[in-house]
Amino acid sequence: MTSxxxxxxxxxxxxxxxxxxxxxxxxxDVAAAARAFGLPRTGWLDLSTAVNPHAYPVASISYEGNLRxxxxxxxxxxxxxxxxxxxxxxxxxxxxxxxxxALIRWLPRLRARSRVAVVGTTFAEHARxxxxxxxxxxxxxELDEAAVGFDVVVLCNPNTPDGRRTxxxxxxxxxxxxxxxxxxxxxxxxxxxxxxxxxxAAAACPGLxxxxxxxxxxxxxxxxxxxxxxxxxxxxxxxxxxxxWAVSGWAGAxxxxxxxxxxxxxxxxxxxxxxxxxxxxxxxxxxxxxxxxTALFHVVETPNAKRIFESLASARILVRWFPDxxxxxxxxxxxxxxxxxxxxxxLEGAAG
Numbered sequence: 001m002t003s004x005x006x007x008x009x010x011x012x013x014x015x016x017x018x019x020x021x022x023x024x025x026x027x028x029d030v031a032a033a034a035r036a037f038g039l040p041r042t043g044w045l046d047l048s049t050a051v052n053p054h055a056y057p058v059a060s061i062s063y064e065g066n067l068r069x070x071x072x073x074x075x076x077x078x079x080x081x082x083x084x085x086x087x088x089x090x091x092x093x094x095x096x097x098x099x100x101x102a103l104i105r106w107l108p109r110l111r112a113r114s115r116v117a118v119v120g121t122t123f124a125e126h127a128r129x130x131x132x133x134x135x136x137x138x139x140x141x142e143l144d145e146a147a148v149g150f151d152v153v154v155l156c157n158p159n160t161p162d163g164r165r166t167x168x169x170x171x172x173x174x175x176x177x178x179x180x181x182x183x184x185x186x187x188x189x190x191x192x193x194x195x196x197x198x199x200x201a202a203a204a205c206p207g208l209x210x211x212x213x214x215x216x217x218x219x220x221x222x223x224x225x226x227x228x229x230x231x232x233x234x235x236x237x238x239x240x241x242x243x244x245w246a247v248s249g250w251a252g253a254x255x256x257x258x259x260x261x262x263x264x265x266x267x268x269x270x271x272x273x274x275x276x277x278x279x280x281x282x283x284x285x286x287x288x289x290x291x292x293x294t295a296l297f298h299v300v301e302t303p304n305a306k307r308i309f310e311s312l313a314s315a316r317i318l319v320r321w322f323p324d325x326x327x328x329x330x331x332x333x334x335x336x337x338x339x340x341x342x343x344x345x346x347l348e349g350a351a352g
Contacts, residue, residue: 027332028221033318040316045339046332048318050160050191050297053335054271055219056258065249078252085259086212087196088229089204095238096247096255100190100213100226101125106241107186107209108133110234114183117146119155120164121325123188126154143174153178156188157198161299161322161330162292163191168200172208175200179207186211193217194269194295201229209234216296217268218258225251272296275333282340283331286347298331304350305329311350317343 027048034041065074079091088094097103108116108130116137118127130137130152140146143166146153153174157166175185190213192199201210210229215221225247228238239246258264276295283290283300288308292299302308305328309321320330334340 027318027320027330030318033313034316037313039314044316044318045334045342046318047334047343048320048330048332049221050294050330050332051216051221052219052268052272052296053333053339054268056254056261056264058220058254058257061253061257063250065253068249070245070247070249070252074249074252077256078247081256081259082212082227083229086210086227086229087199087202089202092232093204093229093235095228095230095235095242096252097226097228097242098246098248098251099215099224100188100211100228102224102242102246103211103226103228103238104188105129105132106238107184107228108135110237110241111135111152111184114151115149116152116154117150119143119146119153120159121162122156122159123190126156126186126188130154143170147174147177151178151181151183152186153184154186154188156190157200158191158195158294160191161297161320161325161328163294163297163299164292165195165198168198168203171200172203172205175203175205175208179205183207184209190216191294191296193265194272204231206231214255214258220254223251223254225255269295272333278340279331279333282344282347285344286351288329288347293330296333300329300331301327302329303327308347308350312346315342315346315349317346 028046030044030046031041076091078096079094082094082096083091104125114135116130116135117140118137119140127137127139143155158164171185171187178185184207186209187200188211189199194217200208212227214225215223230238272295279298280290283298288300288302290298291301305321305326309319309329312319322328334343
């Protein structure tokens with residue numbers, strides 16, 4: 001989302017007034033929500049992030065990697081595991097990082113001042129990071145509008161918050177066009193685990209940079225693990241920028257196990273598809289029609305969006321309300337049955 005701070009209005013992550021420091025415009029800041037509404041920090045149901053509520057089980061994974069620095073074998077194993085899962089050309093094209101957010105911040109620092117197009121209403125950190133690094137940034141609603149006059153094009157596929165998808169062939173063609181003049185196409189595939197057919201990580205195309213988030217699909221955002229897939233030269237430059245030991249041994253061990261667990265991956269895709277249908281039905285029962293999203297998040301449009309947001313927050317349920325899309329709400333998925341029931345009761349109260 002474009003950040004309301006760009007218009008001079010300080011807002012907190014959830015969209016309500018905030019008089020503190022300028023925060024990134026994203027979900028998950030339960031502490032700030034609690035302060036804003038004068039409620040305790042405990043007991044919140046956080047549906048403001050699009051994270052799988054069924055986390056990958058890590059209890060059986062050894063802690064031994066925490067007792068030493070990750071070595072070159074650990075690094076190679078993680079890159080190979082990620083390359084296999086993301087269908088990247090080879091391990092040399094993969095860069096592990098402490099979250100995809102670190103990659104979003106580092107990439108702009110690897111180019112001289114450029115003209116950058118960020119496509120669509122999308123994750124605000126992309127435009128923010130390129131601006132902070134001194135680049136000229138324009139927000140364009142469609143990829144077609146980035147075809148002329150830009151050195152770098154950035155988009156999310158599938159996009160957040162609308163779930164829009166762009167065909168891989170089109171993206172590869174755009175990357176090749178930009179690369180011919182030394183440009184980049186940066187594709188954030190944070191939600192592609194549930195739609196692997198849209199990924200361009202296998203393209204091995206110069207000028208193409210693909211970003212992947214481990215935490216969303218595997219339900220472990222606090223692990224802070226992400227990956228970039230790029231041509232070998234850019235991958236090496238990015239890896240050097242991040243420095244040694246960018247990823248903890250514990251995070252690497254978990255990722256290697258998760259990437260290899262095909263049964264869990266396929267089973268989870270089916271589980272989340274069922275959960276998505278359940279969320280569609282629950283929202284429809286309360287006159288909230290889903291207009292966009294993916295299996296991990298659902299966007300509804302209603303003239304009562306802000307009131308519903310505030311009503312849910314009063315029940316300590318945090319969803320996303322967007323000041324620049326004031327008629328829209330985004331819901332992540334609940335996990336246990338009690339959380340589904342809690343959301344149902346709160347929606348009934350909001351409707352009342």
